[in-house]
Amino acid sequence: MKKIFVLLFATLLLTACAEKQATDDFIKKVDKEVAEQEELDKKLKAEAEPVDFTKINNGEIKKDTKLYVIGKLKSVTDDPKQTFYIVTEEKDGNGMYEVKNLSDTIVEEGAQVKVYGTYEGKGTTIRATIIEKQ
Numbered sequence: 001m002k003k004i005f006v007l008l009f010a011t012l013l014l015t016a017c018a019e020k021q022a023t024d025d026f027i028k029k030v031d032k033e034v035a036e037q038e039e040l041d042k043k044l045k046a047e048a049e050p051v052d053f054t055k056i057n058n059g060e061i062k063k064d065t066k067l068y069v070i071g072k073l074k075s076v077t078d079d080p081k082q083t084f085y086i087v088t089e090e091k092d093g094n095g096m097y098e099v100k101n102l103s104d105t106i107v108e109e110g111a112q113v114k115v116y117g118t119y120e121g122k123g124t125t126i127r128a129t130i131i132e133k134q
Contacts, residue, residue, distance in 0.1 A: 041116075041130055048116050053088070053095030056124050063121030068114060069097055070134065076109040086115060098125045105131040 048068040055061050071088035074096075082101040087094060099115055107113060117128035 044116050044130060051088075051095070051097065051119075051126070053090050053097075053124070054092055056097075056119065061119050063119060065119045066116075067119055067126060068116045069095075069099075069126065070114045071095075071097075071112070073107055073109050073111045073113060076107060082107065084109075086113065096124065098123065100125065100127050101131065102127055102129050103131050105133075107131060107133070 044066055045068075048066040051061075051067045051069045061067070069086055069088055071086040074085040074087055076082060076084040084099050084101065084107065086097050086099055088097070099117070100120070101107070102117070112134040114132045114134055115126065115128045116130035116132075117126045119125070120127055
């Protein structure tokens with residue numbers, strides 16, 4: 001009977017250690033992914049150039065160019081993968097851009113934001129991965 005208890009205790013101890021190791025490994029993986037995403041966000045912010053409505057409208061901006069735009073939100077959709085329009089004040093007047101929200105940030109119509117992302121290559125559409133409320 002004593003051997004059974006020892007064997008049972010050893011099994012429980014090994015199981016608990018294995019579960020702790022799996023949890024520790026998962027936490028390390030998540031921490032690494034968060035750090036990598038933070039580095040990518042930092043790089044995007046450093047490399048993004050301000051969008052120019054005239055250039056984007058004339059096809060002078062290449063697909064996947066890193067951009068940022070500051071403006072007021074219009075026509076925000078209710079779906080989880082929000083699409084909205086952002087209206088900007090530029091040197092030659094106003095600009096309007098379609099933004100596909102790929103970030104976790106939920107926005108509301110009328111909000112003033114700074115959007116970082118890449119040019120989709122058609123129209124005035126920007127794929128946003130960072131949205132900062134102003």
